[in-house]
Amino acid sequence: MKHIIAVLIENEAGALSRVVGLFSARGYNIESLTVAPTEDPSLSRMTIQTAGSDDVIEQITKHLNRLIEVVKVVDLTEGAYTERELMLVKVRAVGKEREEMKRMADIFRGRVIDVTDKSYTIELTGDQSKNDAFLEAIDRSAILETVRTGACGIGRGERILRV
Amino acid sequence: MEINKAELASAASAAATSQELRGAEILVKALQAENVQFVWGYPGGAVLHIYDAFYKQETIQHVLVRHEQAAVHAADGYARATGEVGVALVTSGPGLTNAVTGIATAYMDSIPMVIISGQVPTAAIGLDAFQECDTVGITRPIVKHNFLVKDAKDMAEVMKKAFHIARTGRPGPVVVDVPKDVSFNKTLYTGYPDKVEMRSYNPVRKGHGGQIRKAMQLLMSAKRPYIYTGGGVLLSNASPELRALVDMLNFPVTNTLMGLGAFPANDRRFLGMLGMHGTLEANNAMQNCDVLLAVGARFDDRVIGNPKHFAQNERKIIHIDIDPSSISKRVKVDVPIVGDVKDVLIELMGMIREFGLKPDSQALAQWWETVEGWRSRDCMKYDSNNSLVIKPQKVIETLWEMTKDADAYVTSDVGQHQMWAAQYYKFNEPRRWINSGGLGTMGVGIPYAMGIKLAKPDSEVYCVTGEGSVQMCIQELSTCLQYNTPIKVVALNNGYLGMVRQWQEIDYSGRYSHSYMDALPNFVKLAEAYGHVGILVEKPEDVEPALREARRLKDRTVFLDIRTDPTENVFPMVKAGKGITEMLMGSEDL
Numbered sequence: 001m002k003h004i005i006a007v008l009i010e011n012e013a014g015a016l017s018r019v020v021g022l023f024s025a026r027g028y029n030i031e032s033l034t035v036a037p038t039e040d041p042s043l044s045r046m047t048i049q050t051a052g053s054d055d056v057i058e059q060i061t062k063h064l065n066r067l068i069e070v071v072k073v074v075d076l077t078e079g080a081y082t083e084r085e086l087m088l089v090k091v092r093a094v095g096k097e098r099e100e101m102k103r104m105a106d107i108f109r110g111r112v113i114d115v116t117d118k119s120y121t122i123e124l125t126g127d128q129s130k131n132d133a134f135l136e137a138i139d140r141s142a143i144l145e146t147v148r149t150g151a152c153g154i155g156r157g158e159r160i161l162r163v
Numbered sequence: 164m165e166i167n168k169a170e171l172a173s174a175a176s177a178a179a180t181s182q183e184l185r186g187a188e189i190l191v192k193a194l195q196a197e198n199v200q201f202v203w204g205y206p207g208g209a210v211l212h213i214y215d216a217f218y219k220q221e222t223i224q225h226v227l228v229r230h231e232q233a234a235v236h237a238a239d240g241y242a243r244a245t246g247e248v249g250v251a252l253v254t255s256g257p258g259l260t261n262a263v264t265g266i267a268t269a270y271m272d273s274i275p276m277v278i279i280s281g282q283v284p285t286a287a288i289g290l291d292a293f294q295e296c297d298t299v300g301i302t303r304p305i306v307k308h309n310f311l312v313k314d315a316k317d318m319a320e321v322m323k324k325a326f327h328i329a330r331t332g333r334p335g336p337v338v339v340d341v342p343k344d345v346s347f348n349k350t351l352y353t354g355y356p357d358k359v360e361m362r363s364y365n366p367v368r369k370g371h372g373g374q375i376r377k378a379m380q381l382l383m384s385a386k387r388p389y390i391y392t393g394g395g396v397l398l399s400n401a402s403p404e405l406r407a408l409v410d411m412l413n414f415p416v417t418n419t420l421m422g423l424g425a426f427p428a429n430d431r432r433f434l435g436m437l438g439m440h441g442t443l444e445a446n447n448a449m450q451n452c453d454v455l456l457a458v459g460a461r462f463d464d465r466v467i468g469n470p471k472h473f474a475q476n477e478r479k480i481i482h483i484d485i486d487p488s489s490i491s492k493r494v495k496v497d498v499p500i501v502g503d504v505k506d507v508l509i510e511l512m513g514m515i516r517e518f519g520l521k522p523d524s525q526a527l528a529q530w531w532e533t534v535e536g537w538r539s540r541d542c543m544k545y546d547s548n549n550s551l552v553i554k555p556q557k558v559i560e561t562l563w564e565m566t567k568d569a570d571a572y573v574t575s576d577v578g579q580h581q582m583w584a585a586q587y588y589k590f591n592e593p594r595r596w597i598n599s600g601g602l603g604t605m606g607v608g609i610p611y612a613m614g615i616k617l618a619k620p621d622s623e624v625y626c627v628t629g630e631g632s633v634q635m636c637i638q639e640l641s642t643c644l645q646y647n648t649p650i651k652v653v654a655l656n657n658g659y660l661g662m663v664r665q666w667q668e669i670d671y672s673g674r675y676s677h678s679y680m681d682a683l684p685n686f687v688k689l690a691e692a693y694g695h696v697g698i699l700v701e702k703p704e705d706v707e708p709a710l711r712e713a714r715r716l717k718d719r720t721v722f723l724d725i726r727t728d729p730t731e732n733v734f735p736m737v738k739a740g741k742g743i744t745e746m747l748m749g750s751e752d753l
Contacts, residue, residue, distance in 0.1 A: 010363055014299055014311075025304050055491070062488035068308040068328060071363040163362060 002031070003057050004076045004083060004153040006161050007046040010069040011037050018067050019046065028052065028060050032085075032150025043071065043163065047083075049151045071163055080156035086123070087131040088113075090145040093120040097142060108134045119144060127151075181353045186315035187216035187346035190279065193322035195222055196355035199250050201241060201617055202226070203234040207254025208294060209281025212346040226617065226646055229638040231258050233610040235265025236636065239274050240611030241618050243597045244572060246400060248275045248329050249614070255281040256294030259340075260301065264604060266336050267305040271601025272421060273398060275334035277325050284344040285313065298340040307335030312342070315350040320359075327359045332366030333486040334398055366485065370502030370510060377498045378456070378481040379514050385454035385479075386526040387533075388414045391437065394421030394600065395459015395484060401505035402426070402593040405458065408508055411515060412522055415534050417445040419460050421600040424590035434534065435543070438466040439737045440582045444537035446735075446743040450476055451533075457482045459504045462494040463601075464739075470494060472742025483507045542735050542748055543586060553703050555580065555655045555727040559587035561707050562625065562653060565714065571595065571623040574611035576632030577603045579661035582733045584627040606635025609652065613639055616648040623651070623714065630656040630683055630724075640693035643720045651713045652722045654686065657729040665732045669753060690722035700725040 009015050016035060023030050031049040038045045050060060057075060064073045076083075093101045098120075105112055105122045108130065114121035124131055128151060135143065155161065184192070190213060194202065203226045206214045217225050228234040231253045238249030249269075253262045259280045269276050283292040299311050308328050310321045318341075325337040382388060390412075396405055402425045409416055409432055416426045417437040426433050435442035437449055449455070449467070455478050460466070467473045470493055480496040482489075483504055490499040500507055545556045562573075573588055574597040575581040581598055590596045597615065599607045612626040626633075633654050643650060655661075663678040687697030696719050700709045706725065713721040736747045747753065 014303075017300070018303060021303050055495075059488060059492060062490075066486070066488050068361070068364050 001053070002049065002051050002077065004081065004151055005048045005050060005061065005064070006074045006076050006153055007048065007064055007070060008038070008072040008161060008163065009044050009046060009067075010071065011042055011044040012069060015044065015069045016046075018069065019048070019064065022063055022067065023050075026059070026063065028056065032148075034150045034152050040163070047151055047153045072161060074155070074161050076153045076155055079159055081153050081159070082156060083127050083151045083153040084125055085128050085131055085151050086125050086149045087134075088121060088123055088147045089135070089143060090119055090121045091138065092118065092142045092144055094118050097139070101138065101142065104134070104138050108137070110134065181351060183349045184352040185212060185216065185347055185349050186312070186318045186341065187212040189315065189318040189350070189352050190322060190341065190346065191216045191220055191223070192352070193319055193355055194250065195220070197248065197322075197326050199223055199248070201238070202250045202252050203228055203237040203614065204252030205231050205234055205254065205258060207258050207281060209255035209283060209343045210252060210258075210341075210346070212343065213252065213279070213281065213341065224617075225252075226642065228610070228642050230636065231261035232265050232606065233613075233636050233639045233642070235262045235276070235278060236268065236604075236607045236610035237614035237617075237639075238276060239265060239269045240574060240597055240607070240614035242269075242274050242276055243272075243611070244594050244615040245618055246594065248277055248326055250277050250279070252279045253281070254294065255283055255298070256296045258294075259296060259298050263301065263305065266302055266338065268599050268602045268604040268607060269336040270305045270307070272394060272599065273334050274336065275329040276336040277322075277329050278336055278338045280338060280340050281346070282311070282340045282342040285342045286344070288342065298338065302338045305336075306338050307333075309338035309340065311340045312345050315345050315348040318345070318350075319352065319355055323356045323359045324361065328364065332364075367501055368503040368506050370483065370500040370507035372510070374498055374500045375507060375511050375514060378500060379511060379518070379520065381454050381479050381481060381498060382412065382456060383520045383522055386523060387451060387453040387530045388412070388456070388522065388527070389448050389452035389454070390414050390416045390456045390458065391419070391449065391460055392416065392422045392425050392458040393419040393460025395504050396422055396425040397593045399459060399485070399504040400593070401459070401508055404505055404508035404512070408512055411512060413527065414456075414522070415448055415531070417441070417449065419463070419466055419600070420585055420598070422460065423585060423596045424593045427591040428589035429591055434538070436585055438463075438743065439468070439739075440586065440733050440735065441737075441743070443540055443542040443735060443746060443748070444534055446737070446746060447537045448534055450742070450744045453478050455480045457484075457496070458508070459484060461489045461492065464493070466743075467494065468737050468741055468743040468745075472745070475742075549728075550703055552728045553700070553706060553725060555583050555657070555731055556587050557703065558653065558655060558706055558725055558727065559583050559627065562627075562710055563588045565707075565710055566623060566625070569623055570621065571625065572597060572612070572615050572619065574598065574608050574615065574624070574626045576608035576626075576628040576635070577605045578629050578632055579657075579665065579731075579733050580627050580629045580632070580655040582662075583655070586733075605632040608632060609636050609639045609643075609650070612650040612652075613643055613646075613648045616650050617646060625651045625653055627653045627655070629661060630654055630658065630686070631660045631680060634684075637689070640690065640695060640720065640722075644694040647718075649716075649718050649720045652690075652720070653710075654722065654724055655727045656683070656686070656724050657727045657731070658683070659729055662733070668732070669736075669738070669747075686722055686724040690720070695720040695722060697722045697724065
C-alpha cells in the first residue's frame with residue numbers, strides 16, 4: 001500500500017544520504033522523494049513516498065526515527081492529508097495537434113510555460129493520479145520529455161508537523 | 164580578601180581554559196575530559212598532528228597495535244568488559260578501511276565506541292588524494308552516527324556529541340573523521356562543553372507505566388512463563404535487577420549468546436543458552452511457554468530459528484528494549500515496552516510489590532516439572548572420558564573448573580570453539596564472556612583479550628580460539644609483548660575450519676570444500692618467536708597440567724596449541740531455516 005512519510009531533518013551535509021542509505025540497506029522502496037529547507041533554514045523537510053505492508057512501514061518509520069539527525073517523522077497517510085506534485089511535460093505541438101494540446105492543458109488546469117513553433121512545455125500541479133491522467137489523456141507519441149518532482153505532502157487542518 | 168582570592172582564581176582558570184589550541188590538542192583535551200584511559204591506534208600521515216598532541220600528554224595510554232582492525236577490536240573488548248566507551252585512532256584511507264570490520268563488529272553488538280580517523284586536508288577532499296577515502300560514506304551503514312569535523316572550532320562540540328551518542332540510548336560506535344588541516348589549525352578553546360543538546364536525539368529511559376502494568380498482569384496470569392534475555396541486559400548493567408526479578412517470580416530463564424552471564428549459569432532456574440546451539444530445555448521452553456518476557460534481546464535468526472515455526476504456538480510476548488526498531492521486527496509482540504532495561508525492570512518489580520501479586524504457584528510447579536523433564540535428557544552430555552583423543556568440550560570444562568572461583572574473563576573467536584565455550588563455561592557474572600555474536604567476526608579473540616587485560620591487569624584473561632580464527636589477528640601477539648598484557652590463548656586446534664566442516668558434513672554430504680587447513684604454522688614456535696610461551700598438548704591427560712602451567716606463568720602470554728578431535732561437532736544443533744525445537748541432539752541424528 002502507498003504511504004507518504006513526512007520527515008523533519010537537520011539541514012546538514014550528508015543527512016539526505018543517511019535516509020537514502022537506510023532505504024537501500026534494508027531493502028525498502030522509495031517511489032519518490034522530495035527535500036528542501038523549511039522556513040527555519042536549519043531544518044529540511046522531506047516527503048518520501050513508499051509502499052509496503054503495515055509491518056514494513058512501521059519498521060521504516062522506526063528506523064527513520066533512529067537516525068540521529070531526524071527530528072520528526074509522520075506517516076501522513078495515517079490521517080487526512082493533501083499531496084501535490086509538480087510535473088513539466090514537453091510535448092510536440094505542430095499542426096492540428098497544437099490546438100488540441102492547448103485544450104488538454106486547459107482542461108487539466110495546466111499552463112503552457114514555454115513555447116516553440118514545434119513544442120509546448122506544460123506545467124501541471126496536482127496529486128499524482130491527476131498528473132498520470134494527463135499523460136494518459138494525450139497522445140503518447142507526442143510526449144517529448146517529462147519531469148516530475150514526486151509527491152509533496154502536508155496534513156489537513158490542525159495536523160501540523162513542526163519542531 | 165576572600166572574595167578577591169576567589170575572583171583571581173576564577174579569572175586564572177578562565178585564562179587557562181580560554182586559549183588558542185590546535186584541533187588535535189582540543190581532541191586530546193576532549194578525550195581527557197571524557198576520562199579516557201586507553202586509546203588503541205596506528206599512526207599515519209593524516210593523524211600526525213594528533214599523534215604529536217598525544218606525545219605531549221601523560222594521562223592517556225596509547226597502545227600501538229599491529230593492524231587497525233585489532234585497534235578497534237581491542238577498544239571494543241575493553242568497552243564490553245568495562246562498560247566504558249572504547250576509543251580507537253586510525254589514519255585515513257587504508258587505516259580506516261582496515262578498521263571497518265572492527266566498527267561493524269561493534270555496531271552489530273551495540274558496543275559504545277568512538278573511532279577517530281584521520282582524513283586528508285579539507286582542500287584535498289574529493290580530489291582522490293593520497294590515502295583518501297570517503298570515510299563518512301564507507302562507515303555510514305555500520306555506525307550509530309558519524310561526523311566529519313570541518314573546522315577546528317567545532318572539535319570540542321563534535322567530540323562531546325560523539326561520546327554522548329555512543330553511550331546513551333542503544334549504544335553503538337561513532338566515527339569522528341578529522342581532516343589534517345583541522346587537527347593542525349588553531350582556534351580559541353574555551354573548555355569542554357559540560358552538556359550537549361540535540362533536538363533530534365533524546366533517547367527514552369523510562370518505560371510507559373501503562374505498558375509495564377499490562378506486562379505485570381500478563382506475567383501474573385501466566386501458566387507457562389519464560390524469561391528470555393539478551394545483550395541489552397548487560398549493556399544496561401541490569402543483571403542485579405534481572406536476578407531480583409527471577410527471585411521474585413521463580414520463572415525459568417534463558418540467555419542468548421550475547422546475554423550469557425546476566426543470570427548465573429549455576430542457578431537452577433537457568434536453562435542454559437537458547438538458539439541454534441542452545442539446550443533442549445531452553446529451546447523447548449521458548450516454543451511452549453504461554454507468556455514470554457523478552458528483555459534486551461532481539462529475536463535474532465540464530466535464536467528463534469524459523470519464525471513461521473516459532474509462531475505455530477500461541478504465546479503472549481512482552482518485549483522490553485531501548486530501541487523501538489528492535490520491537491516487532493522479526494516477531495510480533497503483544498506488549499512492547501520501550502525503555503532502558505534497568506529502569507523498566509525496577510519499575511516492574513516495584514509495581515509487583517505494590518500490588519502484592521504472586522504468580523500462579525500451582526501452574527508454575529507443573530511447568531517446572533515439564534521443564535525438568537526436558538532437562539533430564541542431559542542434552543550437553545558428550546564422551547567426556549575419552550582417553551584417546553582430546554574432546555574440545557572437555558578442555559572448556561577443565562578451564563571452567565580451574566577458574567570458576569577466579570577473577571577470569573573469557574574471549575572467543577568465531578566457530579565451533581565459540582559455541583563450546585558458550586555451552587560449557589558456566590558464566591555466573593555479567594561482562595565476563597566477550598565474543599562477536601552479531602557480526603560473527605573471526606579474529607576478535609586475541610585483540611579482545613588484549614584490550615581487557617590492559618584495563619584489568621589483575622584478572623586472568625583467556626582467549627578460546629581455533630587454529631583458523633586465531634590466524635586472523637595473530638600479529639597482535641607482538642602488541643601483547645610490547646604492552647605487557649599477558650593473556651592465555653587456548654587454541655582448540657582440530658585442523659579444520661570446524662563449523663564450516665560441520666555444516667559440510669551435515670548439509671553437503673561430507674564434501675569438505677576448502678575447510679581443511681593444510682600447512683598450519685608451528686604455533687609453539689610462533690608464540691616463542693613473538694617472545695611468548697608455547698605449549699603443545701596432544702593427549703587428554705595433558706590438558707589439565709598444561710592449563711595449570713599456563714595459569715602459573717602469570718606474567719607471560721601463553722599459547723596452548725591443543726590438538727582436539729577433528730570429527731567433533733557442536734550439538735545440540737538447529738539447522739538454518741528449521742524451527743528451534745527441531746533439534747539434532749548428536750551424531751545419531753545425522
